[in-house]
Amino acid sequence: MSGTLVAESGGLSLTGANLSYAIIAAVIALVALGFAAALSRAVLAAGTGTTRMQEISGAVQEGASAYLLRQFRTLAIFVVIAFVLLFLLPVHDTAGSELGVKIGRSIFFVVGAVFSATIGGLGMALATRANLRVAAAAREATGGREAAMKVAFRTGGVVGFLTVGLGLFGAALVVVIFKGDAPTVLEGFGFGAALLAMFMRVGGGIFTKAADVGADLVGKVEQGIPEDDPRNAATIADNVGDNVGDCAGMAADLFESYAVTLVAALILGRAAFGEEGLVFPLIVSGIGVIIAIIGVFITRLRASDRSGLTAINRAFYLSALISAVLVAIASWAYLPDSFAGFAGATVQSDRDPRLVAIGAVVIGIVLAAAIQALTGYFTETNRRPVQDIGKTSLTGPATVILSGISIGLESAVYSALLIGAGVFGAFLLGGSSITLSLFAVALAGTGLLTTVGVIVAMDTFGPISDNAQGVAEMSGEIDEAGARTLTELDAVGNTTKAITKGIAIATAVLAATALFGSYTDTLGTSYADAGISPERVGGMIMDALNVANPRNLVGLIVGAAVVFLFSGLAINAVSRSAGAVVMEVRRQFRTLPGIMDGSQRPEYGKVVDICTRDAQRELMTPGLLAIMAPIAVGFGLGPGALASYLAGAIGTGTLMAVFLANSGGAWDNAKKLVEDGAYGGKGSDAHAATVIGDTVGDPFKDTAGPAINPLIKVMNLVSLLIAPAVVAWSVGNDKNTPLRVAVAVIAALIIVLAVVWSKRKPIAMSDADAGDGGASAGGTDRESEPVTA
Template identity: 65%
Template sequence: MLELGSASITIVSVIAVIGLACLVVAFVLRRQVLAADDGTAKMQDIARAIQEGASAYLSRQFRTLALFAVVVFGLLFLLPGDTGIRIGRSVAFLVGAGFSASIGYLGMSLAVRANVRVAAAAMRPGARAEGARIAIRTGGVVGMSVVGLGLLGAAGVVLVYRGDAPSVLEGFGFGAALLAMFMRVGGGIFTKAADVGADLVGKVEQGIPEDDPRNAATIADNVGDNVGDCAGMAADLFESYAVMLVAALILGKATMGEAGLVFPLVVTAMGAFVALVGIVITKVRGSESGLRAIYRGFYVSAFLGAVLAAIAAFVYLPSSFAASPASAGLADVTSDPRLLASLAVLIGVVLAGIILWVTGYFTGTTSKPTLHVAATSRTGAATVVLSGIGVGFESAVYTSGIIAAAICGAFLLAGGSVGLSLYLIALAGCGLLTTVGVIVAMDTFGPVSDNAQGIAEMSGDVDEAGAQVLTDLDAVGNTTKAITKGIAIATAVLAATALFGSYRDAVTTAMATITTEASGGIVASMLNYEITSPVTLVGVILGAATVFLFSGLAIDAVTRAAGAIVFEVRRQFREHPGIMTYDERPEYGKVVDICTRDSLRELATPGLLAAFAPIAVGFGLGVGPLAGFLAGAIGAGVLMAVFLANSGGAWDNAKKIIEDGHYGGKGSPAHEAVVIGDTVGDPFKDTAGPAINPLIKVMNLVALLIAPAVVAMSVPADANHVLRIGVAVVATAIAFGAIIASRLRVARIDAETVDEGPAPGHDPSHRASHLAPPTPDEAQQARSSEGAAEHR
């Protein structure tokens, strides 16, 4: 076992203290957010309804996932290896899952309190600067918590397990990734089912504005923003942080020994200072765009991160690979390790900056692609959908090419050494994540601003100027959400590539422990990594297919849940005609309950597919095809994730462009067309697309964990191939059994559901004319009605 020197132990201890300090800073920022004015009584009532709905959903979700976590805990303990490592890995799995859940809950719990404060800020002078400040500080709390818990968890494991820490951290990363995937899928289904249902019945059928209090799905829509975008994305970025650290520590130990193990922790610790600086300096100056202020904060913090990481490299790392006994295989590499590490981190930082710019270009309200999507609204919804798909496909190519260039850059720095290049790729990912605190702040800005606009519209307490400020902040939030999704995708690819290298190392280590190997025949082909091997190519195809199947399942789940919302909202309008005249109150609580029930019911199918597909391939086809499976999943995953995220972002902001008065504005045929485009894009950008990030990391971590068992059941001459095939068959049955059960449930629901159509008096031929805002009298009635919390 690798022993750490006293200097390294001291450094890791300091890093753990930095993690605790980050949590203290997060607490201080939280108090600053909660000190802001929380608005009028009606605003508070609406916000309270959102808070209660979000808390109830996450509580039920965590209870559902707790049993799953216990089962996985037991399965991890059954994997081969040293007893102490297996116990530590299983416990670390629970810690990682708990941290991921805590980050998600923290992101949600503060966002549902900050939203009303941003809405209240719109009622005062300097609304733009104050609203942006509250939203950024809210994200800053989550960002500092991500950094703090990530450093505390990783440093704690290193202090306890020393040289064996990478093996234990596999469990930590797996727990974080698995919980994040479930929260992403579940939250995404909830939020987009409510959003799509609200738009289809409210905007398209009844012709009432977004967030109109007469729409029974409005509270559920705002709840969904928090459980999907805040809780889900916060957990997603935390697991990216944790998984990248896991990969970097595994490869660092294998490549450079003690120095390679500790240095990734040092780099990410620099991110604590970077995050704090970025959050503090991100301020809107005068009438400048909120997006400009966010860009400035990000680029300044990114530059600072690169500088601090370079200083740390030259202070801590040796001047040559020959100076490290663990780097004997790299003795012929003449480059300075300090310079290579600094440049690798710089690659990650530059990658984040470029992804930010590219994503902003393809989704921003002032950029040509989004303006083009908005312009196509003049010829109907079909051309809006087609143009958005085109933007998504094109942006996926550019973004994937940029990520590939970064990986090639690391490979060139390593002089062709595969092991060293994988470590440098992991360091590039750590460099990218030095800005994770600012990235989380950028992401949280979106749902907080969106909720603030909804609260303002439902309460009727914000004047026209304040409402425009909130609309502008919401548009900025759409872009920042798309940007953070792009950066999260880049992080996922770098982490998956690094984990791919860790998988290779795990297989090599496992093979070294086998004294008697089978030679020739099918078993030899199972160990073949060559892409020209037919069975390895089969693995590539299956990996790519899994990404498509997972995405389809997620979008189908939103479709089914949204259908239930449409039926419920239609029913309320039909059975309670007084809702449209403000004489009756919608039953908001019923829609929240439907979203909660359906999202949790649909959660298991894609989750079981992600967990059991690599098990089926690995035990069924071998470690070579499993490597191909991972490669196919990474390649298809990056393209699919970028396509879904950017096409959805372009559709969303094209709607904002029309609502700002272009091409006829609200109430026009163009507006109706972009509403349809935005509805199509909702499950793209907020459910399926973001969930692919944890998906590819979960599958890589499952492969990493099972690699020794696959080798043990495949290679020895006396290997139990019947048991190996049995495991593969059971895993396949579980994954596809869940899919079949889902399809049977859908068929039963479709057969039982009876919908009597839109509410009486609705004329589909005049939908566009119904999209106008309420009359002054209607608005006055809305303002005089009681808070939305009483409607539940």
């Protein structure tokens, strides 16, 4: 680790060699962005099908773009407010200028938010064009299955390259510019990415599932027409929703998972290893870029493959193996063989740092593979859980609901135990050093995300395949073989979406555990800054983590309760908006008699308008809850209660997210199983029962469940950012008590008012309720941007 000192930043600088590594990481990130651009051009060069197919796809593009632009205008207000508040919050342990670090943290908060929005927006824009090309490829007489699969997965690969490219570039840029102060500035970068992702996940999830539930309940159940029948006024909104929820929202979610996990690794790496700990996670992430390129290009559907999932699994497991080998080589080449070799290390251990790093990264990679296998078991159509749900459809929707809930609950236990084993295994690598153990946990998360490029491609593959089937069915211009290909890809997409949700949950727990460690470290520094003697700091931290203290136990309970309230608000928002969609679609079937015989065209734009407006209104309350609840607990009950609050949220959030995601995915594929001809096929009573199960599962798996991932990380980062102020106002200074209590009361009052405002909105039960296009789902504001199909 030799080299000359450059660019001093107080207590920690980067040597010439390590600075070069950080710059190389940034260059590798730009290479990923170059691959994204090249692959995007290749996707857009594919055939675009018939004129009718192009018209339908164009309507979806228009609706998705209009929604996303409106959402970004809404979220810009939050970004500006957060920028100012971040600048006002104190920073601690700065190596350089405190003002410069505050400015940097606020600026990179905006950068993180913009990157998150960019990935969501560009991913969605390409996906809305790729659906047409996948549908067109499926029409090819020979090789249509392979061609459609290739276009769909490579479109997802573009989003994967954007994720690893922008995430690594932003983190590397912070390290190069701020060096020793990079961890503090990275808190802002991670917070910006997580905040935007949470809002986009909630808003997009509300939009997509309101349209999906409304379309299914009226079209499939009441009218007995196919899922994507053009006579259903909600079909365009449903296809728009797939893109704003599953493409834009999930892409932003996976980006923030990548960014926040990398941020946690860099924060703890600096604490454990000094400058090498600040650079090594960048090296691992650089390897992740190489893995993303390899993984996307080796994903090829062979004629002998039973389904597209076989090809995807083969590429994923091969990518994971290559990743483990490359990380082992990098660790052995870069890290010293003892902790004495780290110039700035605070850790004293007799373990070989290379083996610790390799072990942690391998644990993360193995965890990703295990989560993929476990989630696939509970959600694939050819596995017993989904087949059992399909069989219960013979006895009606009640047993479908019960079986799906039981499978979701059971799968949550196994997934939580797997994730817990991964966390604990990484923790054991650190031996007696808590700092090293937490860094190992963060490295496990970074290792898991070396495959994130392939993971994002898998996730985006799902909504693209779903939309391609919709475009084909609405146009009516595809033969039986092509329809069969798209149905197969859609079923595979349902499973890949469930798998990526499971992996995202695992990364959320790993990142949250690492951030929780950063929070306790921040407490120690803040206690010292508040004048607490060094010999008392350790005892105060232990007291803060003692849940036997009633104050802390209350914090634990509140943290768990917030996850339930957040989930309930998200699901209820879908229910209200879906009610308005149902009433609008029913009205059109009744008042426009020519819809059923094809002589009149449904008013697609009205349903898109309802979903757009309601999604914007409804996302505010869950978002405010995520930001204000930690503030209320921290300033109201103290730093110890806030630590317990985070522990409660992490534990409950893990189980709740897996339960919601897997039960919803299982219901969806049980419906696909019946639609493929099992238990009576389409139009049977069994089919109607599975449609009910699917509509219940829709907000589970695509709104509330995935949104818990960014929720956990947003709350962790808010806590990390406010910790110095919470400690300074809570320890040994009674004159701050009125101000501290006032902040807590205001934050709690904001939550109460937001929830009350949300609950006062009625549910549409008549045409009068549905009003002039869905006011029931969100007040009477008629400002909107109608989109015509």
